Amino acid sequence: MPKIAFHLNCLTHGGAERVVTNLAGRFADAGYEVVVATEWIDDNEYELNPKVRRVNIGLKPEDENKGRLYKYIRRIKYLHDFMLCEKPDVLVAFAKLALFRALMACKKTGVPVVISVRNDPRTYYIGIRNTILIKRYIGRAAGAVFQTEEAKSFFPEKLQKISTVILNPLTPKYIEAPDADHRDKVIVNAARLVKFKNQEMLIYAFSDVYDKHQDYKLKIYGADSGDGTLERLEEAIRETHLDEEVELMGQSDSLEEDLRCASVFAYPSNYEGMPNSLMEAMALGLPCVATDCPCGGPRELIEDGVNGLLIPIKDRKALSDKICWMIEHPNEAEEMGRKARLIADKASLDAVYEQWRSYLDNVISNGKRL
Incomplete structure (x- = not known):
């Protein structure tokens, strides 16, 4: 069975974190090898299925006293190293910071990256910095999963053609x-x-x-x-x-x-x-x-x-x-x-899982391997 990695900041109580927790567990129950890579561990988090392995790829103690740019680069490096070490068949990055990190880190890893946009892009993805990041890195995505057609329409047509819209799974x-x-x-x-x-x-x-x-x-x-x-x-x-x-x-x-x-x-x-x-x-x-x-x-x-x-x-x-x-x-x-x-x-977990499974299996077969 394929190996799937999910990447997000943490698993604290929130919408994206709940979706990842539910999906990761369902993929694991279906026989996929599943790894969740997070930047940090919070006090108040969702509990992962025991079959799902979690890897902390955040900053190390020696990084904490460094400058902001240094930390930003190290986060990307640690995610790049994770991809090289784990070699997942696909990595799914949830939410803005994680998805841009994944698109920056995937170069020369051979790991196709699927991004999942979780908020209103006309609020969260505007401004000069985001415009530059989208223009420079969004073309690296092997696919994208949006929650609504309106969110999908914000992004370049090239990405829209390889993306899909899937509801969140209900607990x-x-x-x-x-x-x-x-x-x-x-x-x-x-x-x-x-x-x-x-x-x-x-x-x-x-x-x-x-x-x-x-x-x-x-x-x-x-x-x-x-x-x-x-x-x-x-x-x-x-x-x-x-x-x-x-x-x-x-x-x-x-x-x-x-x-x-x-x-x-x-x-x-x-x-x-x-x-x-x-x-x-x-x-x-x-x-x-x-x-x-x-x-x-x-x-x-x-x-x-x-x-x-x-x-x-x-x-x-x-x-x-x-x-x-x-x-x-x-x-x-x-x-x-x-x-x-x-x-x-x-929106049952099984119905949403089937949509994700079909889409990710297709990416694994045909996705970009940079």
């Missing part, structure tokens, strides 16, 4: 969770507390909802990113005088139970790649309201008015109005949730 526990037997009077959100997720707007929108529906509460699940968002959310709660009605729940490893019986899942992001937590909420059968944000992730998942509701980004009134609509039309909302659950048919 099985969300698919296997039983149907809700009732709806609690709770609005929920689950995402890392970071500015672009815009939970701050959700709190203000909920204050408008609360004016009409004072028996409802808002619960926001997610770890603090450290960018000041947690403090802004706490201030928004104080400002709206909703200390008893809005709860910041922190990180949870049992969201399939925490969210399952909520009345509405609200997702107010300003931009996204493919939002895992929205997919998980849909798989649980939750009535969902989400922003139609770039680079098109919610739009790929939700058919407005059929299996959820879409609203413009940064539109507090639209968010509060649609949440109220869900509350006030429980039968229609429940039907949307039932249809949302069908996301499992195309």
